[in-house]
Amino acid sequence: MDLQTHPFFKQMDKESVQALTRSALIQNLPRGTVIFEEGDLSDSIYLVLEGTIGFSKKVTNRGHLQISQSHKGEYFGEIGVLINDRRSLRAEAKTPCTIACIPGAALVSYLRKMPAPVQGLMQSIIAHLQGTTKKFVDDRIHQEKMALVGNMTNTIIHDFKNPFCLISLSSQLLRQRNNDPETQKLCQNIERQVDRMVSMVTELAEFSRGEHSINKVKLKLKDVFEEFRSLNHPYFENTHIQVSMEVPDVVIVGAKAKLFRVFQNLIGNAIEAFGERQGAVKVTGIVSHAEGNVQIFIEDNAGGIPEAIRDRLFEPFVSYGKREGTGLGTAIARSIVEAHGGSISYRTETGRGTIFTINLPISR
Numbered sequence: 547m548d549l550q551t552h553p554f555f556k557q558m559d560k561e562s563v564q565a566l567t568r569s570a571l572i573q574n575l576p577r578g579t580v581i582f583e584e585g586d587l588s589d590s591i592y593l594v595l596e597g598t599i600g601f602s603k604k605v606t607n608r609g610h611l612q613i614s615q616s617h618k619g620e621y622f623g624e625i626g627v628l629i630n631d632r633r634s635l636r637a638e639a640k641t642p643c644t645i646a647c648i649p650g651a652a653l654v655s656y657l658r659k660m661p662a663p664v665q666g667l668m669q670s671i672i673a674h675l676q677g678t679t680k681k682f683v684d685d686r687i688h689q690e691k692m693a694l695v696g697n698m699t700n701t702i703i704h705d706f707k708n709p710f711c712l713i714s715l716s717s718q719l720l721r722q723r724n725n726d727p728e729t730q731k732l733c734q735n736i737e738r739q740v741d742r743m744v745s746m747v748t749e750l751a752e753f754s755r756g757e758h759s760i761n762k763v764k765l766k767l768k769d770v771f772e773e774f775r776s777l778n779h780p781y782f783e784n785t786h787i788q789v790s791m792e793v794p795d796v797v798i799v800g801a802k803a804k805l806f807r808v809f810q811n812l813i814g815n816a817i818e819a820f821g822e823r824q825g826a827v828k829v830t831g832i833v834s835h836a837e838g839n840v841q842i843f844i845e846d847n848a849g850g851i852p853e854a855i856r857d858r859l860f861e862p863f864v865s866y867g868k869r870e871g872t873g874l875g876t877a878i879a880r881s882i883v884e885a886h887g888g889s890i891s892y893r894t895e896t897g898r899g900t901i902f903t904i905n906l907p908i909s910r
Contacts, residue, residue, distance in 0.1 A: 547595045547596060547618060547619065547644075548595075549567050549570060549572065549593070549595065549646050550563060550567060552593050552595065552619065552621075552646070553619050553620075554593050554621050555567075562656055565652070565656070566648055566652055566653070566656060567646075569648055569649055569652040570593075570646040570647060570648045571646070571647045572595075572644065572645075572646055572647075573644070573645050573646075573647060574642075574643075574644050575597075575639040575642065575643045575644070575645065576639065576642055577639055577640065577641055577642050577643075578638065578639060579638065579639040579643075580636065580637070580638050581599065581637040581638065581639065581645070582623075582633050582636070582637050583633065583636050584603060584604055584633055584634065584635055584636045585632050585633060586632060586633045587632060587633075588623065588625075588626025588627050588630070588631060588632060588633055588650065589627070589649065589650050589651075590623060590627070590647045590648060590649055590650050591621060591622075591623045591624045591627050591647075591648050591650060591653050592621060592622050592623045592637075592645050592646065592647055592648075593621045593645060593646040593648065594616050594617060594618055594619065594620050594621065594622070594643065594644075594645055595618065595643075595644040595645060595646060596618055596642075596643060596644040597617075597618065597639060597640070597641040597642055597643030597644060597645075598615055598616070598617050598618075598639075598640045598641045598643065599615060599616045599617075599622060599637055599638070599639060599640065599643060599645070600612060600614075600615050600637075600638050600639075600640040601613045601614050601615065601616070601622070601635040601636065601637055601638075602635060602636050602638065603634075603635055603636070604636070610636060613635055615640065622637065623637070624653075627650035627653060627654065710740050710743065710744055713736065713740050714736075714737050714740045714741075717733040717734075717736040717737050717740075718733070718737070720733050721733040721734070735776075735777065738777060739777065741803075760800075760801045760804055760882075760885050760886070761801055762799045762800050762801055762886070763799065763800075763801075763802075764797055764798075764799055764909050765797065765798050765799070765800055765802055765805075766795065766796075766797055767793050767794065767795070767796050767797070767798055767831070767840060767842075768793060768794075768795050770802055770805060770806075771791050771793050771809075771829070773802070774791075774806055774809055774810075775791060777806070778810070778813075785817055786820075786822075786823075786824050787816075787817045787820055787824070787825050787826065787827055788824075788825070788826040788827070789813065789817075789826075789827045789828075789829075790826070790827075790828050790829065791829040792829070792830055792831075793829065793830065793831040793840075793842060794831050794832065794833050794840060796831075796833050796840050796908050797908065797909040798840060798906050798907065798908055798909060799886075799907065799909050800886050800906065801886075804882045804885075804886075805882070805886075807878065807879070807882060808879045808882050808883060808890075808904070809829075809844075811875040811876065811878070811879045812844045812876075812879060812902050813827055813829070813844060814875075815875065815876075816844065816846035816848060816900070819846065819848035819849065819900075820846075820848045823848075825846065825847050825848055826846070826847060827844070827845070827846045828843075828844075828845045828846075829842065829843070829844050829845075830842075830843045830845070831843065833908065835908075838907055838908055838910070839888070839905045839906060839907050839908055840905075840906055840908050841903055841904070841905055842903070842904040842906065843901055843902070843903055843904075844901070844902040844904070845899065845900070845901045845902075846899045846900055847898060847899040848899055848900065849896070849897055849898065849899065850894045850895050850896040850897060850898060850899060850900055851892070851894040851900055853896070856894065859876055859892070860876050860877055860879075860880045860890075861877060862874055862877040864876070864877075883904055883905075883906070886906055886907070887906075887907050888904060888905045888906040888907060889904075889905045890902065890903070890904050890905070891903050
């Protein structure tokens with residue numbers, strides 16, 4: 547967008563536009579550039595020509611809380627200039643941006659002569675206040691939900707502790723009294739599944755507190771998926787979906803139980819998406835030694851993720867068409883992958899299917 551065509555100048559005469567644009571400094575900012583910090587002097591107004599600017603507030607023990615955003619064709623920084631106060635928020639380039647910085651003195655001088663854009667400025671102020679209020683309310687609701695999940699999970703852990711111990715102990719006694727290989731295998735599977743359930747509930751409690759305890763060790767990716775297949779063999783056998791896994795023989799550093807949770811969620815969601823229809827879920831991978839990571843692809847032909855949740859898929863409490871579930875599965879999966887130093891993304895197409903891509907660092 548050209549500076550002269552910015553909506554900020556819409557109600558100004560040509561002479562005023564030229565005067566203000568002459569005083570403007572055009573800046574091309576890479577992503578992550580801090581434009582001003584909370585508490586800085588309010589000495590300029592900024593016009594967004596390209597990209598997105600994010601505003602955040604410093605929160606004790608939580609870093610910066612995202613409050614609102616300004617996009618191409620909008621402007622910001624006017625509140626501090628008009629009331630001669632310091633910046634109340636931090637401004638940062640959320641994408642590569644181009645902005646025009648107009649000195650506050652030039653704006654104030656113009657307003658004294660030509661008050662036409664005051665209405666636009668007031669509308670901008672109201673929009674900022676509305677955005678701030680919505681963000682604050684959404685954040686409070688999210689905190690309340692996570693606190694509820696945490697309390698619920700702690701209760702579950704307490705109530706399930708004794709039954710889990712009894713199940714595990716009974717399985718161990720059966721193994722000691724029966725040397726039949728099939729019985730031994732079934733009992734071992736019971737014990738591992740009990741451990742998984744305990745781990746999943748504990749993980750949910752950690753997620754509600756915004757933390758992840760991960761003890762990383764070197765793991766062979768092929769062995770991880772072989773064990774995952776073994777644990778889920780009864781489930782895969784009883785479904786009408788064909789599940790195939792072929793990953794590269796590479797070593798990663800991670801927590802096996804945590805990664806199981808990621809694969810269980812994504813593959814389980816893919817199988818559920820088919821309903822009563824037949825289909826296939828395919829797990830593959832490639833290694834990029836240049837980038838030092840392995841890409842794991844989880845692909846299905848279940849018809850694609852519903853458009854209603856695509857933009858919020860990795861947010862907590864997002865679910866669609868399920869009678870059961872908390873809507874936390876993909877949010878937890880992303881937090882686990884990121885805690886491993888990796889990333890997760892997806893591509894989906896209505897009527898066809900979805901491919902999740904997980905990037906994990908490989909061991910040096």
